[in-house]
Amino acid sequence: MKEFLGENYVHCGEVVQLPLDFVKQLCLKIQSERPESRCDKDLDTLSGYALCLPNLARLQTYRFVEHRPILCVEIKPKCGFIPFSGDVTHEVKHKVCRYCMHQHLKVATGKWKQISKYCPLDLYSGNKQRMHFALKSLLQEAQNNLKIFKNGELIYGCKDARSPVADWSELAHHLKPFFFPSNGLAGGPHCTGAVIRELVRVITRVLLSDSEKGRAGALRLGPGPQGPRVCEASPFGRSLRHQGRCVIVRSLAVSETVSGQLCHPVFCAFSFRKTLQIDGPYDEAFYQKLLDLSTEDDGTVAFALTKVKPHSVSSTCHNCLPIFHLFVLHPSSEQRPVVTSSRSRFAFSVSVLDLDLKPYESIPHQYKLDGKIVNFYSKTVHAKDAAVVSARFKESEDCTLVLHKV
Ligand SMILES: O=P(O)(O)O[C@@H]1[C@@H](OP(=O)(O)O)[C@H](OP(=O)(O)O)[C@H](O)[C@H](OP(=O)(O)O)[C@H]1OP(=O)(O)O
Numbered sequence: 001m002k003e004f005l006g007e008n009y010v011h012c013g014e015v016v017q018l019p020l021d022f023v024k025q026l027c028l029k030i031q032s033e034r035p036e037s038r039c040d041k042d043l044d045t046l047s048g049y050a051l052c053l054p055n056l057a058r059l060q061t062y063r064f065v066e067h068r069p070i071l072c073v074e075i076k077p078k079c080g081f082i083p084f085s086g087d088v089t090h091e092v093k094h095k096v097c098r099y100c101m102h103q104h105l106k107v108a109t110g111k112w113k114q115i116s117k118y119c120p121l122d123l124y125s126g127n128k129q130r131m132h133f134a135l136k137s138l139l140q141e142a143q144n145n146l147k148i149f150k151n152g153e154l155i156y157g158c159k160d161a162r163s164p165v166a167d168w169s170e171l172a173h174h175l176k177p178f179f180f181p182s183n184g185l186a187g188g189p190h191c192t193g194a195v196i197r198e199l200v201r202v203i204t205r206v207l208l209s210d211s212e213k214g215r216a217g218a219l220r221l222g223p224g225p226q227g228p229r230v231c232e233a234s235p236f237g238r239s240l241r242h243q244g245r246c247v248i249v250r251s252l253a254v255s256e257t258v259s260g261q262l263c264h265p266v267f268c269a270f271s272f273r274k275t276l277q278i279d280g281p282y283d284e285a286f287y288q289k290l291l292d293l294s295t296e297d298d299g300t301v302a303f304a305l306t307k308v309k310p311h312s313v314s315s316t317c318h319n320c321l322p323i324f325h326l327f328v329l330h331p332s333s334e335q336r337p338v339v340t341s342s343r344s345r346f347a348f349s350v351s352v353l354d355l356d357l358k359p360y361e362s363i364p365h366q367y368k369l370d371g372k373i374v375n376f377y378s379k380t381v382h383a384k385d386a387a388v389v390s391a392r393f394k395e396s397e398d399c400t401l402v403l404h405k406v
Pocket residue numbers: 037038076102144315316319358362366369
């Protein structure tokens with residue numbers, strides 16, 4: 001992941017040994033905190049090992065420990081491109097992004113209460129207005145896509161569909177000292193609006209800044225992104241500018257045909273997996289192969305096999321969690337990237353969480369889910385939209401003015 005996202009963003013952690021009894025107790029303790037949809041998940045209580053990571057909600061990394069008041073914004077941006085490959089056979093997939101389609105299934109199955117207006121393509125667009133819209137939409141309907149921590153404490157976020165609706169005035173109360181340090185703003189809706197606007201602007205500036213160049217830069221130099229730049233389901237108007245931050249994930253993503261082939265039971269046999277290096281290593285040779293885009297999908301199983309590791313990396317990227325740390329910068333000569341709001345200057349840094357690779361075993365599940373998402377969307381929303389268009393067309397036919405010669 002360091003190869004893809006850059007040295008500075010990824011924390012590898014350290015493998016530590018833990019007493020089994022401690023892990024069992026921990027497991028019981030956190031169970032009640034899990035969102036309903038994650039109650040089937042479990043800690044590995046048998047290995048006796050765990051990964052020790054820095055506390056990124058407080059920015060305690062191995063490089064330094066931050067003692068100043070700190071604001072951390074965690075975003076789960078999800079997959080931000082629309083595939084253009086001819087191997088993608090569902091027409092709707094060329095128009096609407098997976099996140100927006102998935103929203104409908106999530107609401108229908110009760111995972112969330114209402115459809116979010118957030119669309120990853122807006123966030124990745126590089127267009128400030130679209131990015132503001134995407135971030136505001138996340139703030140309105142955070143789901144599992146947005147969390148905000150102040151000094152290590154969660155002050156904004158949503159556990160599951162039963163969570164109460166977002167309270168912006170409480171959030172603004174927490175954030176005011178960061179954005180309006182010398183006060184000057186009374187409370188009330190005006191203050192809430194001003195603080196939220198500042199937050200959205202500052203996150204956008206951080207996202208657009210290019211202060212730390214990772215290996216991702218090299219991937220961005222490849223062929224420019226293709227395919228639609230706007231998702232048809234996004235409520236935001238069309239915009240033309242498109243930035244390449246999603247290229248990493250896009251260049252690794254595999255086609256439907258390949259995903260289908262990967263579900264073949266023969267690949268689950270362990271002996272095959274070892275010889276074919278399905279589970280790794282993810283080394284320099286693997287990275288170099290990814291940059292070679294010359295091989296075409298010839299529909300063979302052999303080709304599909306070469307895509308297993310890229311697929312794991314890609315689906316990990318689809319779910320990873322960039323976390324942005326902001327602290328008010330007092331006049332100083334610190335050598336750190338800086339963003340400004342109207343009343344404050346912030347030093348900031350970025351880390352990426354949840355980078356454990358998705359296992360090969362998740363491919364069949366992902367493949368089935370993908371089908372469900374598209375079918376549900378096509379049957380319900382897309383069909384309804386088509387009906388509306390055809391009704392409008394009919395209406396316009398009914399209104400045709402016929403002129404007769406007199
Ligand atoms: O498939 P998706 O897009 O629903 O992603 C899953 C996530 O759902 P989301 O769409 O973000 O609400 C899902 O997020 P939640 O646990 O629902 O917050 C997980 O990240 C899941 O990964 P894993 O199976 O726990 O390793 C994710 O599953 P994988 O596809 O990564 O296996």
